Amino acid sequence: MLHRYPKRVAVIMLALLAIVAIYPLWGPALFGSQADFILEKLTLMVILALFAMSLDLLVGIVGLVSLGHALFFGLGAYTLALASPDFDAASMWWMLPLVMLVSAVSALVVGLLVIRTKGIFFIMTTLAFGQMLFYLISTAPFAGGTDGVFIMFRPDVTVGETALLDMSDPHTFFYFCLGMLVAGFLFLRWLTRSYFGQVLDGIHDNEHRMQALGYATGGYKLVAFVIAGVMAAIAGMLAAMQYGFANPAQLGWHTSGEVLMMLILGGMGTIFGPILGAFAYEILLYVYEHLTVHWPILMGLTIIAAVLVLPRGIAGLIIAPPWARRKAPLDDEEEAAADPALQPTSIKHKEG
Amino acid sequence: MDLAFFGVQLLNGLQYGLLLFLIASGLTLIFGIMGIINLAHGAMYMIGAYLVWDLTTLLGNFWLAIVIAVPVAVALGLIIERLFLDTLYKRDHLYQVLLTFGLILVINEAQRIIWGGDVHSVAIPAPFDASLQLTDNLQYSVYRLFVMGVCLALAGVIYWVIRHTRLGIIIRAGAVNRDMVEGLGINVRTLFTLIFSVGVALTAFAGMIAAPLTSITPGMGDSILITCFVVVVIGGIGSIKGAFWGAILIGMAETFGSVLIPSIASMVIYLIMAGVLLVKPRGLFA
Numbered sequence: 001m002l003h004r005y006p007k008r009v010a011v012i013m014l015a016l017l018a019i020v021a022i023y024p025l026w027g028p029a030l031f032g033s034q035a036d037f038i039l040e041k042l043t044l045m046v047i048l049a050l051f052a053m054s055l056d057l058l059v060g061i062v063g064l065v066s067l068g069h070a071l072f073f074g075l076g077a078y079t080l081a082l083a084s085p086d087f088d089a090a091s092m093w094w095m096l097p098l099v100m101l102v103s104a105v106s107a108l109v110v111g112l113l114v115i116r117t118k119g120i121f122f123i124m125t126t127l128a129f130g131q132m133l134f135y136l137i138s139t140a141p142f143a144g145g146t147d148g149v150f151i152m153f154r155p156d157v158t159v160g161e162t163a164l165l166d167m168s169d170p171h172t173f174f175y176f177c178l179g180m181l182v183a184g185f186l187f188l189r190w191l192t193r194s195y196f197g198q199v200l201d202g203i204h205d206n207e208h209r210m211q212a213l214g215y216a217t218g219g220y221k222l223v224a225f226v227i228a229g230v231m232a233a234i235a236g237m238l239a240a241m242q243y244g245f246a247n248p249a250q251l252g253w254h255t256s257g258e259v260l261m262m263l264i265l266g267g268m269g270t271i272f273g274p275i276l277g278a279f280a281y282e283i284l285l286y287v288y289e290h291l292t293v294h295w296p297i298l299m300g301l302t303i304i305a306a307v308l309v310l311p312r313g314i315a316g317l318i319i320a321p322p323w324a325r326r327k328a329p330l331d332d333e334e335e336a337a338a339d340p341a342l343q344p345t346s347i348k349h350k351e352g
Numbered sequence: 353m354d355l356a357f358f359g360v361q362l363l364n365g366l367q368y369g370l371l372l373f374l375i376a377s378g379l380t381l382i383f384g385i386m387g388i389i390n391l392a393h394g395a396m397y398m399i400g401a402y403l404v405w406d407l408t409t410l411l412g413n414f415w416l417a418i419v420i421a422v423p424v425a426v427a428l429g430l431i432i433e434r435l436f437l438d439t440l441y442k443r444d445h446l447y448q449v450l451l452t453f454g455l456i457l458v459i460n461e462a463q464r465i466i467w468g469g470d471v472h473s474v475a476i477p478a479p480f481d482a483s484l485q486l487t488d489n490l491q492y493s494v495y496r497l498f499v500m501g502v503c504l505a506l507a508g509v510i511y512w513v514i515r516h517t518r519l520g521i522i523i524r525a526g527a528v529n530r531d532m533v534e535g536l537g538i539n540v541r542t543l544f545t546l547i548f549s550v551g552v553a554l555t556a557f558a559g560m561i562a563a564p565l566t567s568i569t570p571g572m573g574d575s576i577l578i579t580c581f582v583v584v585v586i587g588g589i590g591s592i593k594g595a596f597w598g599a600i601l602i603g604m605a606e607t608f609g610s611v612l613i614p615s616i617a618s619m620v621i622y623l624i625m626a627g628v629l630l631v632k633p634r635g636l637f638a
Contacts, residue, residue, distance in 0.1 A: 065446045113626060116633045120389060120445050124585045125629060131578050132622035139618055253578065257391075257453045264450055294465055300457030307451045308439060 005270070005319055012318060013272050020046070021178060024171055039170055040242070045282045046177045047238045050184050052262040052274035054231035059260070060269030061192055062224050063204040067123050067256050068130030071110070072103050072229040074251025076236025078137060079103070081149035081246035089153035092167075099237045100230050107229030111222045130253055138248035148247035151240055167241065177238050181275070184231055188271050191227070200224055265306050267315025276314045356487045361607055367496045369603020370503035374558040375576060376583040376595040377510060378551030384527040384590025385547045388437055389445055391452035394577025395459040396552045400425060400559025401568045402463060405472050408563075414477035418560050422553060429552030433545050441544070460571060469570050474563040499561050506554070507596060514592060523547070527590055579606075582621050586628045588638030597636065 023042060028035040051073055058064045079102045084090045114125045137143045154167040167173050191197050202210045203217050210217050240246045249255065258281070266277020284302060288295035310316070379393050403424060407417030436455065440448050475481070476495045483491035514520040526533045526543060534540045559573075566572070583602050587594025602621050609620035616623075628636060 059446065065444075065449065067449060113629060117629065120383070120589060121585065121634065123389065123445060123449060124581050124589070125625075127578070128582055128585065128622050128625050132619055132626075135618035135622070136616075139615070257450075260446075261450060261453065264446070294461050296457040296461040297465075300454040300459075300461065303454030303457065304436060304451055307447050307454065308436075311443070311447065 005272075009272065009315075009318055013275075016276075017182070021175075024174075036170065039174055041282065041286065043170070043174045043177050043242055044239070045279050046174070046181050047235050047242060048259070048262065048282060049275040049278035050177075050181045050238070051232055051235035052259050052266065052278045053181075053184055053188060053271060054228045054235065055259055055263050056268055056271055056274045057188060057191075057224055057228045057231070059263060060271075060273075061197070061204065062200045062221055064221065064225070065123050065260075066114075066126040066228075067253065067260065068126035068128070069228070069232055069259055070251045070253065070255035071126075071130040071133050072107060072232035073236035073239070073255065073259075074133065074137065074246070074248070075103050075106055075229075076233030076238075077240035077246035077250050078143060078149070079233070080155070080237045080240045081151050082143065084151055084153070084155070087152065089167075090155040092155040092157045092165075095155045095237070096234070099233050103230045103233030104226050107226040108222070111225035111229070115218055115221050115225060127253055127256070130251060130256055134248055134252050137251065143246075143248075146248055148245050150245045152244075154241045173241065177242075180234065180238065184234075185271060185275070192271065196220070196223075261303055261306075263313075265310075265313055267313025267317075267319075270315040270319070273313050273315030280314060356490045359486065360490060360492060361611055362604075363492060363496065363500075365604035365607035366600065367500045367503075367603075368607055369600040370500055370507070371558055371562055372576075372580060372583055372603050373507060373596050373599035374503055375555045376580040376587075376599050377507075377592055378554040379580050380584045380587070380590055380592065380595045381523075381547055382551040383584070385523055386437075386544050387441065387445075387530070388548075389448045389452065390548075390551070391449060391577065392432070392455040392459060393551070393555055393580065394573030394575075395456050395463075396425065396428070396573070397555045397559040397562075397576055398463065398568075398571070398573035399428065399459065400556030401563045401566070401572065402467050402472075402559075403556070404560040404563045405474050405568050406467065408474055414474065414564070418557075421560055422557060425556035426549045426553045428556075429549035430545060432552070433548040437544075437548065456574070460573075464570055472568040474568070476564045495564060499565070502561060510592060579621065582625050584635075586625055586635055588635030591635070591637040594635055594637030 020042065023039065027038060031038050051069075054072075055066065055069045058066050058069070076099050079099045080090075080095060083095065083098055110126075110129050114122060114129065117125050138146050143149060154173070156163055156167060157165040165172050165176060167176065192200070199210065199215055199217075199220050202213075202215070203220060207217050236250065239250065262277040262281045263274045264277070265280050266275065267273030285295070285299065288298040291298065306313070312319075375393070375397055379390060382388050382390050382393070400421065403421040404414070404417045407420055408414050411417055411420075432455070436451060437448075440451060476493070480493075480495040480498045482494045484494055484497070486492055512520075514523055522533060522538055522543065526538075526540070530540065533543075579602065583598040584595060585598075586601065587596070587598030601624070605620050605624055606617070609617040613620070632638075
């Protein structure tokens with residue numbers, strides 16, 4: 001059955017959620033004056049986790065490797081930045097639907113073009129579409145060019161005249177992002193276990209077989225592409241609120257590469273893996289940046305090592321720990337090598 | 353735009369396109385034969401340019417610098433293939449993308465450590481440091497003509513090797529069916545190492561001869577890599593012929609785009625690509 005994991009997965013994830021959620025209680029005691037800065041980092045990690053999770057729907061669940069997912073992340077950021085009034089806060093009640101609408105329409109248009117391509121062509125065309133928006137935004141006068149656009153006020157959440165949530169408060173915003181991440185996770189968990197999710201899983205395994213069974217696979221893939229795009233755009237909107245600006249770098253291909261890295265580090269096709277991956281990546285980044293100015297070397301070597309020795313990511317270690325591997329059908333490298341249908345991207349199906 | 357100016361732009365587009373072909377041919381060969389997406393391909397272009405700048409300042413001779421730099425590039429390709437790519441052939445494309453993405457970070461930062469973050473330039477070498485008088489007030493650099501000639505000659509050599517030699521037959525067969533070639537008793541491992549080194553050498557060489565024409569900057573490989581991806585996608589991945597015509601098309605489009613419609617120039621090539629994919633999802637010559 002699809003995405004049924006050992007109980008320890010739920011235990012570990014809930015424990016982590018609890019630790020993160022009560023950070024405001026233990027953070028100041030542990031980090032003192034650094035606590036606020038750490039809270040900012042933590043908020044960013046939560047946002048990036050949502051972003052990485054949205055990519056998992058494409059890469060891990062459907063098997064569509066996109067190298068242009070930052071397009072939607074940046075689109076969410078710029079939609080917020082450009083639609084916000086200059087000297088007033090926008091209302092979240094219409095900002096969120098607007099971001100979703102803009103990204104859904106864009107994902108539909110881009111998706112219609114890229115879904116026609118397969119495998120490596122999909123990788124390259126998504127990359128090219130991401131770059132297209134990157135160049136459009138970084139040369140467009142209305143978007144502030146390479147400087148980007150500043151967002152003076154975070155959108156507010158009000159009922160009538162009373163503010164429901166004070167987004168400018170770091171704690172409130174942190175919980176808002178955390179709520180979005182949990183909601184996104186529960187949504188994806190429900191989606192992958194639904195009939196729709198099972199069809200996506202079937203497409204991942206063997207698209208031709210699904211077509212032969214009478215499924216219009218293109219339509220399913222397109223819907224998945226749009227959902228992933230909308231979730232990435234919401235993450236992008238939150239990131240723009242966090243930083244206070246939208247910047248072309250948010251939609252460049254390096255961002256797409258980084259989020260793919262978070263996904264692989266955490267373990268794809270598991271939905272919860274990318275959350276771990278985003279946290280692990282950001283923590284590594286933080287540590288490396290403090291170790292040396294030449295941190296990209298360390299990060300690059302980490303990426304290479306992760307690809308070579310940890311193809312199933314942190315989630316793979318939790319689902320099938322090395323010490324519990326003896327009995328499980330785990331000569332996956334050899335099997336994968338022998339059977340193209342069992343490439344590492346589809347290994348999750350053997351874990352039952 | 354008068355005729356002479358048009359002619360100059362045409363030559364510029366052709367020269368840029370031919371240079372693009374040199375880089376894209378390596379990219380498309382490596383993918384076509386080995387099934388590897390090499391994101392670090394652009395970084396090798398940059399390494400070529402930096403190597404030749406460094407060696408030219410050291411030795412005072414551009415040509416000598418190239419003679420030394422080419423074997424260095426081949427060796428670099430050899431090391432990368434043996435060290436990193438060897439384990440990836442049976443894996444999903446995703447892992448190749450990520451591993452070579454990691455390589456970009458390492459190579460780009462290594463460049464910063466070795467050569468720093470400054471922008472450099474190389475003087476146009478001696479016998480070609482001249483201009484051709486086209487009209488009364490229009491000149492054209494002889495070095496650009498020389499680059500065009502070298503690129504065309506190399507394109508001819510690549511075409512000849514692939515069409516008319518035993519190695520070419522193996523390469524073409526390998527692109528169609530790797531297992532069959534292996535079954536015929538050909539050492540595919542050696543073939544892969546050879547192809548990768550040649551591919552890296554081609555892009556590094558492109559960086560070397562382009563050095564006197566462009567400014568040598570950190571990260572210069574990243575933008576050219578994306579352009580080459582567009583070339584390869586338009587032409588059809590794995591097709592040398594496609595890489596050639598795709599490169600000429602993109603070279604012209606970028607050159608004329610920046611002259612005629614500067615406001616959207618940087619997007620033109622992506623618009624062309626989207627258009628091509630709408631009509632032919634696998635590229636023009638696939």
